[in-house]
Amino acid sequence: MSLSDLFGGDPVVLGQQARIEPTQQRSTARLSGLLDAAAVVVDEVGFDRITTAMVAERAGASIGTVYRYYPDRVAVLQALRERAVMRFRQRVVDQLKTSGPETWWDAVDCAITAFVDLYRSEAGFRIVHFADRERTPVSGSEDLQSGYFARQLAGVLAEEFGLTGGADLIFRLEVAVEMADSILSRAFQTTPNGDERFIAECRRVMHDYLVGYYGPSVVAV
Amino acid sequence: MSLSDLFGGDPVVLGQQARIEPTQQRSTARLSGLLDAAAVVVDEVGFDRITTAMVAERAGASIGTVYRYYPDRVAVLQALRERAVMRFRQRVVDQLKTSGPETWWDAVDCAITAFVDLYRSEAGFRIVHFADRERTPVSGSEDLQSGYFARQLAGVLAEEFGLTGGADLIFRLEVAVEMADSILSRAFQTTPNGDERFIAECRRVMHDYLVGYYGPSVVAV
DNA sequence: ACTTCTATGATTGAGTTCCGCTCGGTGAGC
DNA sequence: GCTCACCGAGCGGAACTCAATCATAGAAGT
Structure with missing residues (x-):
C-alpha cells in the first residue's frame, strides 16, 4: 500500500462539485482560474x-x-475547499516521500508542517477549517471530513510504522485532527503568518496526546 | 473577586449587536423572541x-x-451567538456555585458539562462553534472570543485554587478552550445528543493537558 | 387616584435595491 | 458545421428601507 494510494490516487482532481466535466483544454484552466479567484475573494471579503x-x-x-461549472454559490466554496484539502494531502505525501520519516511522529509532524505552510502560502486556505461546520454534508464528499483523513493517516501509520489499534487508532487520530485543526486555525486568526506559540503548542499537544497511546520509540518498518 | 464578577456581571445582556437599545417593556421580549426564532430556524435550515x-x-x-434591531442578517446570527455564549457562562457560574468544586479539575469539568448540556437543550447552540471562524471580528465583541473566556477562567482558577502562571495560564487555557470546543462540536456533528465517546475523550484530553502543567492535587483555598 | 393627552418608541409591509441564477444567442475549438 | 465554451441581459427572490400607523409611558390636568 503506497502513500499516494492512501491519500487518494488522483492528486489534484478538480471539478468534482462541478456541473459538467470539462472536455476542452481551456476549460480546465477556467475552472482552476475560477477557484483561484474565489480563494482571493474569500481572503478579501470573507465567506x-x-x-x-x-x-x-x-x-x-x-x-x-461560473454557473456553467458550479450549480450554486456554495458549490464554488465546496470546490475550493475540496481543492485545498487535495493540495494539503498531496503536500503531505510529497514531504513524506522526500523527508523519509523514521518514526510515526516524524510523519505526524510532517502533516502539521504541511498544513502551516499551506495556510501561509495558499490563498483562501482558511476555508479548510470553515466548511465542515455547515450541515448538509453533500453525498459523495465524505472523504473531505476529518474522519476520512484520519482513516487514511491511520493506514499510513499502521503500514509504515506498525502502529496497531484499528478502529481505536482511527478514532484517536480523528480527535487529533480536530484538535490540530482548531489550534492551528487559532494561530492564524489574528496573525497572518501564524502565531508561532500556538503552532509550537499544537505540536506539543499532538505529540503528548499520541505518545500517551503509542509510545515514542516506534520507528519505520 | 466573585464568580459572577469574573464571568461578566450582567448575566444575560441582549442587544449588544442591536441598532438601538430597547426602552419599552415589550421590545426586550421582541428581541429575545427574535433570537428564539432565529435559533429554531438555524436548527431547521442551517446557517x-x-x-x-x-x-x-x-x-x-x-x-x-427585524431590521429595527439588527443592521443586517449576519448581525442576527452574531447576536444569537452572543446570547448563547452568555448563557453558557451563566450556566458555568451557576453550576460552580451549587456544586462547590474542590479542585481546579472539578471546575473545568463543570464547564465541559455545562457546554454539553446546552448543546443538548438549547436550540441553535451549534452557532457558538460556528461564528468565530468568520473574519470581521466586530469591535466591542472581543469578549466573545475564546481568549476572553480563557482570561476569565484563568482568574477563577487562580483565585479559587491558587493556580499560578499569569499569561502562561491564560495561553494554555485558550488552547484548552479551542480543543474542547472542536472536540465537543465534533461529538454533536452526527449524533444529536452528542457522541459519548468524543465527550469522554474531550474530558480526558483536557485533564491530561492541564494536569501536565498544574498537577492533580490542587484543591480549593 | 384617575383620566386624558402627547411625545416618542415600536411596528408594519409595500417598495427598492441587490444578488443568485437562467437561458437564448454568439464565438471558439475540433 | 457541429459541439463545447462563453457571454450578459433579464428574472425571481431575498435583503433591506422608510413613511405611515399603532402602542406605551409618563406628564398634565381634574
Whole structure:
C-alpha cells in the first residue's frame, strides 16, 4: 500500500462539485482560474460576503461561466475547499516521500508542517477549517471530513510504522485532527503568518496526546 | 473577586449587536423572541439558508421589526451567538456555585458539562462553534472570543485554587478552550445528543493537558 | 387616584435595491 | 458545421428601507 494510494490516487482532481466535466483544454484552466479567484475573494471579503459576481469578475469571466461549472454559490466554496484539502494531502505525501520519516511522529509532524505552510502560502486556505461546520454534508464528499483523513493517516501509520489499534487508532487520530485543526486555525486568526506559540503548542499537544497511546520509540518498518 | 464578577456581571445582556437599545417593556421580549426564532430556524435550515423573512415570521413579527434591531442578517446570527455564549457562562457560574468544586479539575469539568448540556437543550447552540471562524471580528465583541473566556477562567482558577502562571495560564487555557470546543462540536456533528465517546475523550484530553502543567492535587483555598 | 393627552418608541409591509441564477444567442475549438 | 465554451441581459427572490400607523409611558390636568 503506497502513500499516494492512501491519500487518494488522483492528486489534484478538480471539478468534482462541478456541473459538467470539462472536455476542452481551456476549460480546465477556467475552472482552476475560477477557484483561484474565489480563494482571493474569500481572503478579501470573507465567506458570507462573497458573491458569484465578484468571483466572475476577478477571474475575468462572466457570471454565466461560473454557473456553467458550479450549480450554486456554495458549490464554488465546496470546490475550493475540496481543492485545498487535495493540495494539503498531496503536500503531505510529497514531504513524506522526500523527508523519509523514521518514526510515526516524524510523519505526524510532517502533516502539521504541511498544513502551516499551506495556510501561509495558499490563498483562501482558511476555508479548510470553515466548511465542515455547515450541515448538509453533500453525498459523495465524505472523504473531505476529518474522519476520512484520519482513516487514511491511520493506514499510513499502521503500514509504515506498525502502529496497531484499528478502529481505536482511527478514532484517536480523528480527535487529533480536530484538535490540530482548531489550534492551528487559532494561530492564524489574528496573525497572518501564524502565531508561532500556538503552532509550537499544537505540536506539543499532538505529540503528548499520541505518545500517551503509542509510545515514542516506534520507528519505520 | 466573585464568580459572577469574573464571568461578566450582567448575566444575560441582549442587544449588544442591536441598532438601538430597547426602552419599552415589550421590545426586550421582541428581541429575545427574535433570537428564539432565529435559533429554531438555524436548527431547521442551517446557517446559509436562514432568511430574515423566516426569522420574522417565526417570531410573529414583520420584516421591518427585524431590521429595527439588527443592521443586517449576519448581525442576527452574531447576536444569537452572543446570547448563547452568555448563557453558557451563566450556566458555568451557576453550576460552580451549587456544586462547590474542590479542585481546579472539578471546575473545568463543570464547564465541559455545562457546554454539553446546552448543546443538548438549547436550540441553535451549534452557532457558538460556528461564528468565530468568520473574519470581521466586530469591535466591542472581543469578549466573545475564546481568549476572553480563557482570561476569565484563568482568574477563577487562580483565585479559587491558587493556580499560578499569569499569561502562561491564560495561553494554555485558550488552547484548552479551542480543543474542547472542536472536540465537543465534533461529538454533536452526527449524533444529536452528542457522541459519548468524543465527550469522554474531550474530558480526558483536557485533564491530561492541564494536569501536565498544574498537577492533580490542587484543591480549593 | 384617575383620566386624558402627547411625545416618542415600536411596528408594519409595500417598495427598492441587490444578488443568485437562467437561458437564448454568439464565438471558439475540433 | 457541429459541439463545447462563453457571454450578459433579464428574472425571481431575498435583503433591506422608510413613511405611515399603532402602542406605551409618563406628564398634565381634574
